[in-house]
Amino acid sequence: MKRILGLTSIRSDYDLMSVVYRALHEDPDVELRLLVSGAHLSPQFGRTIDLIMADGLPLLGDVETLINGDTQSSRLKTAANLLSGSIDLIRAYAPDMMIFAGDREDVLVAATIGAFLNIPTVHFFGGDHTTDGHVDNPVRHATSKLVTAHFVSIDEHRHRLMHLGEPEHRISVIGSVALDKFVSEPLLNKAAVLQEMKGKPHAATNPLAVLIFHPLDQERAVAPDYARNAVDALIARGYHVMVGAPNSDPGNSELFNTLLKLGQREQVTFYGNTSRACFVNLMRHAALMIGNSSAGILEAASVRLPVINIGERQRSRTCGKNVIFCGGDKKEIEAALDTVGTAEFQASLSALVNPYGDGRSALKAVALLKSLDLASTIKKTEDPLHAS
Template sequence: MKRILGLTSIRSDYDLMSGVYRALHNDPAVDLRLLVSGAHLSPQFGRTVDLIVADGFALLGDVESLISGDSKSSRLKTAANLLNGAIDLVRAYAPDLMIFAGDREDVLVAATIGAFLDIPTVHFFGGDHAADGHVDNPVRHATSKLSTAHFVSIDEHRRRLLSLGESDRRIVVIGSVALDKFASEPPLSKEAVLQDMQAKPHAAEHPLAVLIFHPVDQERARAPSFVRDAVNAMVERGYHVMVGAPNPDPGNNDLVEALRELGQLDQVTYYGNTSRANFVNLMRHASLMIGNSSAGLLEAASVRLPVINIGERQRGRTCGANVLFCDGDRTAIELALDTVRGEAFTAILSGLINPYGDGRSASKAAELLKSTDFRALIKKTEDPIHACQ
């Protein structure tokens, strides 16, 4: 039996990988365990470890790593706590393989543990890149350099890893495993979803807009005004706005305060966190997604949902024609809203295909994770000088 350890620290990376985890969990030839840390264990961020337990996955353990200090140093301290708390758990389990996804500090920790404990690792979603200058970009690339192998979404990401000196034999273009949930989650009615999410009365009578806005250091002072202007502009146009919680990065305190304040409006529901089934069906029933979440760029095209990305976060990333980028001032947001509601933009959505895949990647990934001899790849002897020649 192959022992595979998944590491997850936040709702977003768990949601990305849940289809892979399910396929591995259902395979009798695999012993899958999850090591849970970070925001998953924090009541402030919804204690989303409960969703993992409800999904039936076996936990190797949990590490209470999150320093919710709303400062730049808090992310470093969180990473240090995870490194210190996870080493002995991983060493004792002695997995045949570790898997992790994305670009947060916890994946850098995971890749470091694998490298130093001589455990093969597979990094999902490597090779992506945004032009926003956020620290997540170099963290993603550094994680890739420490990882044994890479399951990437599109060929552009493969080419970027090649340019970083990674060998082509380590890279598999698998499509985005985050999209499988749109094929696997059963449909729920708009009314049932809103009731379960405790939406405001009469929300179902309005077109729905999903707002998710994460803090970005260079926009920290302006973020509350961004979301206030966005919500007010949408309410004026008749939307009921469903507001998700931001991630725990520096700047989230002021942002959460603004979002909770907006949640007092009759036309706004602050739901914070919700189940995967609810979120998938909310996207199916929504008329708009707005904010700066990666779900807008990577996933919304699967349900032909128009997206307005506000501010600097996510700029430069590959996305479908359903995504419109705008600045954070009220005038820019109103212009973007009027554009996505127009006939020309609506016509674009009718033939939209998600550039990140067709929703059939998780089972492929799980089979490769089970059958590939990653131990044979663990020694990274390639010289980056010659990698692109």
């Protein structure tokens, strides 16, 4: 039996990997454990460890790491807490491999632990790239140089890793496992979704716009204004705005308070965090997604949902034709709303195909995790100077 340890520290990375984790847990040839840390344990960010427990997935343990100081140094100290707090748990469990997803500091910590403890590691969603200047981008690439193998979403990401000096035999293109939930999650009607998310009465009779806005260091001073501008523009167009909580990156405090205050309006529901089933069905019933979440870039195309990405976050990532980018000025947001509301734009959605896959990637990932002999390739002897 192969022992696999998944590491998760925030709602978003767990949501990306949840179908993979479930499939591994149900496989009789695999012993899955999760090591849970970071924002998962924070009441402010929804204590999303409860969602993991509700999914019935077994934990190796939980490590309290989050220092919510809303600064870059507090984020770095959180990473240090994860490193020091999880080493002994991982060493004692001695998994056959560790798996993790994304571009936060947690994956860099996990990859470092694997490299030093000689535990094979598999990184999901490597090889992606943005030009927004966020530290997560080089963190993603640095992680790629430490891990044993890469499960990437599209061929572009494979080529980027090869340009970083990673040999092709370490890279598997499987599509995005984040899309599998759109296939596996049952359909809920709009009324059931709004009841679960405590939607206000206005939501039942108006089109839904999903607003998710995360902090970006260089937009820290203007992000609250961007959020207010978006909500004002959406309300003026007759939308009910369903607002999610920002992540725990520096700059979250003022943004969180702004979104919470906007949630006091009758045309706005601040739901904060919700279950995977509710979020998938919220996207199914929404008329629009707006903000700067990767869900708009990676996932919205699977339900042919128009997306307006505000500001610099997510710039230059591959995305479907359902996504348009704009600045945070109210007039720019209104112009973007005009564009997505045209008959031509709406008609183009009927032929939309998600460039990241068809929602059937998790089983590919599980088959590879079971079959690959990662122990024999854990030593990275390749010289980037002579990479093919």
